[in-house]
Amino acid sequence: MTGPDILDDTTDDYERLETELVAQDRDVAWVSTADVDERSARRLVDELIEDDVVTPVPDQRILVHEPSGAAFDSITHLAAFHRGWHAATDADAEDN
Numbered sequence: 314m315t316g317p318d319i320l321d322d323t324t325d326d327y328e329r330l331e332t333e334l335v336a337q338d339r340d341v342a343w344v345s346t347a348d349v350d351e352r353s354a355r356r357l358v359d360e361l362i363e364d365d366v367v368t369p370v371p372d373q374r375i376l377v378h379e380p381s382g383a384a385f386d387s388i389t390h391l392a393a394f395h396r397g398w399h400a401a402t403d404a405d406a407e408d409n
Contacts, residue, residue, distance in 0.1 A: 354392035361395060 349357075358376065361367040368377045375384045376391050381398055385391035 349389055349393045349396065351389060354389045357392045357395065358388050361391075366395075367391065 358367060361378075362369060362376075366379055368379055369375075370377060370384075375386050376388070377384050378391060378395060378398070380402075381394075383394060385394065
């Protein structure tokens with residue numbers, strides 16, 4: 314036999330392994346925003362207000378996320394948004 318033995322060809326195995334490793338890396342880097350409970354959201358938003366990242370607008374009962382300009386009437390939604398926004402900002406900084 315002059316060609317490569319089909320049983321010795323591991324190209325497909327390598328490609329499957331590489332695909333699986335890339336998927337695992339993405340899972341590790343993924344920031345979960347679905348697990349934000351009321352208590353952790355309130356804690357995060359309080360910290361963001363202290364750091365001037367979030368501005369409360371009491372007469373409209375909203376919270377404004379200053380870096381993005383987005384307004385929220387829910388602490389939980391704001392916390393989930395900020396986690397995602399922060400993760401995306403960090404990812405962009407690492408790419409540069």
